[in-house]
Amino acid sequence: MKTIVANFKMNPTSEKEAVSLLENYQKNYENFKNVNLIIAPPFVYLDKAKNLNFSLAAQNCFYLNEGPYTGEISPLMLKNLGVQYVIVGHSERRQMGETDEIINKKIQSILNNELTPILCIGETKEEKLKGKKEEVLKNQLEKDLKLENNLSPVNKSIFIAYEPVWAIGTGDFCDPEEANLTHQFIKEFIHYQFFNFDVKILYGGSVDSKNIKNFLNQLNIDGALVGGASIKKEEIAKILEIANSY
């Protein structure tokens, strides 16, 4: 079964539109149950989605559970709301100053709260052109997943989303075969470091109904993290139908 994560990002702008979008997912999902569907709406709409039949992800969280941290949302709050996954380290947040050190704290906190992180990693165009892709990914994985001794990796499950920065929102998606090789590199690295982690690797970056099949056909691509296409109703139905056939 393939996983589809719908990252709404900072969309839509009204509750009415959000509910309509969520109901559309619900309706389509009835027909396409052979998909592990995870929806990541903005925080303010999570409550509207909690009684629907797919899983929920938050797009971010803080690394502490409670206290005087104005404007932050804790993993424990998310867990208590029924959220199961948290996207961490998205390049749009890294570009706003989120460091690997902060991402690592968030990952530890998410795992400690028995939620599943969806860790985003990826290289910029410049890094790719300089032949540094694997070095960048290895560096991000090492720093972001440096787990403290008191956190046993036994029975931990984690999603990694390989999202080349240059492919996000540009229409310039990665060649699926190249993505497959990159996923293999990530998988091998994780298994070497954390042999008892259950890891699934998603591809993200300009995925739509026209190209998703080429990604899902690849052995090491367990699913997709979809941004722009995830808030277009006509795309949602097609994407779910294709993912359902695996």
Ligand code: 13P
């Ligand atoms: P797009 O699908 O809009 O390129 O966004 C990908 C992404 O960033 C998902 O997290």
